[in-house]
Amino acid sequence: MVLKRGLCHIDWYRRRSIRGARRMTELGEANMGNRPPVYILGAGMAGLAAAVRAAGLGMRPVLFEATNHAGGRCRSFFEDGLNRTIDNGTHLILGGNRGLFTYLDEIGAAGGLTPMHPAQFPFRDMADGRTWTVRPSAGRIPWWLLVPGRRVPGGRLVDYLAIMRIARAGEDAPLTDFIDAASPMFQRFWQPLARAVLNTEAEEASAALIGRMLAETLMKSAEASRPYLAPKGLSAALIDPGVAHLGGIGCAPKFGVRVKSLDFAGGRVGALETETGVTEIEDGAAVIAALPPGETGRLIPEIEVPGRFNAIVNVHYLLDEAPENQQKRHSEARFLGLIGSPAHWIFTRGDVVSVTISAAGALADQPAERIASLIWMDVAAALGENGTRMPRYRVVKEKRATIAQTPAQNALRAAAETRFDNLFLAGDWTKTGLPATIEGAVRSGQKAAGLAAEFSNNRRK
Ligand SMILES: Cc1cc2nc3c(=O)[nH]c(=O)nc-3n(C[C@H](O)[C@H](O)[C@H](O)COP(=O)(O)OP(=O)(O)OC[C@H]3O[C@@H](n4cnc5c(N)ncnc54)[C@H](O)[C@@H]3O)c2cc1C
Incomplete structure (x- = not known):
């Protein structure tokens, strides 16, 4: 009521x-x-x-x-070295972000974001090359949890049922109270989710915050889970x-x-x-x-x-601009989650590949060139690019990207x-x-x- x-x-x-x-x-x-x-x-x-x-x-x-x-x-800015407008960091927006879509209605700019079709989250495990796609179902009942082809390999139904309990988690509970940190699901589902949504390692992430996000998106409908990207920048x-x-x-x-x-x-x-x-x-x-x-x-x-704050590092690579490659790239998936790699998410926009490293910790203190070369081999392998020659790049470090979203920090909001x-x-x-x-x-x-x-x-x- x-x-x-x-x-x-x-x-x-x-x-x-x-x-x-x-x-x-x-x-x-x-x-x-x-x-x-x-x-x-x-x-x-x-x-x-x-x-x-x-x-x-x-x-x-x-x-x-x-x-x-x-x-x-x-925000976006023009990067002279790449001759492109890039974002300070790629931002993932989901259909269930009703506050944001209302704001866009209010300012008459609802068309500035592009919905991805179908609503899905592709992953690749860099250790064994395995790929899979999480595909939420259309209606209000999350039946995708019951269909092995729509979920994470190695995940048991019982692991997914934890989602229901997490949705009711108390403010002071860590995610690890609900999920076994040694399970395949932890590394393949909860870790990328915690990094993407909370910019916090799953080992110390707040369960209540993840639960709230899931309730408004992945557990609601495919429409609410649908990723939106900003094709011309944030x-x-x-x-x-x-x-x-x-x-x-x-x-x-x-x-x-x-x-x-x-x-x-x-x-x-x-x-x-x-x-x-x-x-x-x-x-x-x-x-x-x-x-x-x-x-x-x-x-x-x-x-x-x-x-307490966590850093996010973004590396933007400018791929070679040969027309045949351009065409191939435009038909490729526009984002991909990597497991078992220091690079977490890859987003492609035309000839710019932007790679996000969330909860970057000490990596954010490394020189830009070291970061760019450390992750380039994985990025190239995942995209089928030639990994031997690193393209031009720009590294953006946001040392205070967000607060650390642990139960203790959450209590201080x-x-x-x-x-x-x-x-x-x-x-x-x-x-x-x-x-x-x-x-x-x-x-x-x-x-x-x-x-x-x-x-x-x-x-x-
Ligand atoms: C690299 C990166 C990646 C991210 N990825 C995602 C994502 O994928 N999805 C997502 O939803 N979110 C993401 N986020 C988080 C998102 O960007 C923030 O949650 C959001 O932008 C915060 O907005 P805000 O208005 O609360 O704060 P801010 O953006 O920090 O705005 C505060 C403003 O106040 C101004 N200011 C400061 N001091 C003063 C003063 N004394 N007087 C006047 N003005 C002042 C600042 O200049 C700033 O413009 C990401 C953040 C970063 C950095």
């Missing part, structure tokens, strides 16, 4: 916000001036989603971003349309404006200071901090934040509400109940915007 009411509430916000966002675009910036402002710190996915939702709910978002671009940890699909939408309604983010400090008085944020001056927070205006955990802790010292009336938190690391992903970031932003609108409305009554 409570759950049903909760979902209705989300739906109500969603419908109102999409209607609001469309109306906003029609009206342009004309009616913005007399709306209550909401000051949003950080233009990553959480901050953008918060700004778009807040505008749809009748507020005027004022977005401060420290760097000269939006997107934070989810910025073109998710970030630029959000920035353009905000610009179109007169709320363009303020780039290169770092918030230096917050001034607290009388149980509320009274002012915020940037390099360019002090902004007074008027009565009825709200503040949303959509920042990484360290920066949130610096600005609001009384908030405890997770302090902060709620959206704070003890300050007009201050709300967003960000992938906040207490969403979800893994620290794009979806978690977006939903945290949408929730914070809803709370800010409620606060402002109450103040105006």
Whole structure:
């Protein structure tokens, strides 16, 4: 009953916000001036989603971003050495990411992501060359678990039944409470899943976070499990349309404006200071901090934040551009999971092959050339490329890609509400109940915007 009411509430916000966002675009910036402002710190996915939702709910978002671009940890850039636009890291998005797809509807950019057909996850074990494909079934009943050809070789039905128990796992339980770490299923299913979804080794991963993700995707339907890729890059699909939408309604983010400090008085944020001056927070205006955990802790010292992070390394190789190879590549699988290799996931986009190493640990401290050559042989073997000559590459190291998603760190995630009336938190690391992903970031932003609108409305009554 409570759950049903909760979902209705989300739906109500969603419908109102999409209607609001469309109306906003029609009206342009004309009616913005007399709306209550909401000051949003950080233009990553959480901050953008918060700004778009807040505008749809009748507020005027004022977005401060420290760097000269939006997107934070989810962005593209032009790499001169490869003469290509690449992503800081390939991001896997699934059909069940309903917060993200709502955001894309709100900004009129639903077509920027390409669904993969069929919905499946191909793997290759580099030790014995074995290949298999996990193929979730279409309906709401996950009967694919019963069909050997759709699951992992060596996995027993009992291993899959653990999924049901993991879906109900307590917050403090590690994944290893449910799965035997010595079983083939652990290395072939749970390890790649934990790395991809939690950026954390399965041996220390939180069971509750994996369970929540499974319930919304692989255990729901093929549609909810369907991978989506951004063919023109993350910025073109998710970030630029959000920035353009905000610009179109007169709320363009303020780039290169770092918030230096917050001034607290009388149980509320009274002012915020940037390099360019002090902004007074008027009565009825709200503040949303959509920042990484360290920066949130610096600005609001009384908030405890997770302090352990895991790195993700991406290596982007530019394959040779001979036309016959181009054609072959376009018909190949666009992503592949590797087992028994330091390279975890391979994504191909035209002549660029991007390889993800999650929970990269000490590998992230190695020189770029060593990392690129260490994994190239496996990548070439998996793709049927010539492994003797390493192509041009670019290594991107994100040392603080996400928080470590262990039960202990999960317990430190902060709620959206704070003890300050007009201050709300967003960000992938906040207490969403979800893994620290794009979806978690977006939903945290949408929730914070809803709370800010409620606060402002109450103040105006
Ligand atoms: C390499 C890599 C691969 C990933 N792969 C996936 C994946 O496959 N699937 C998935 O769903 N997720 C993935 N993620 C995680 C995903 O990118 C993040 O969860 C998400 O982007 C976090 O968004 P955010 O808005 O919470 O935080 P951020 O993106 O960190 O945004 C915070 C923003 O605040 C700004 N800022 C900081 N301090 C200040 C200040 N004082 N004043 C103003 N602005 C400030 C920052 O510049 C930044 O723009 C990956 C992340 C990385 C790094």
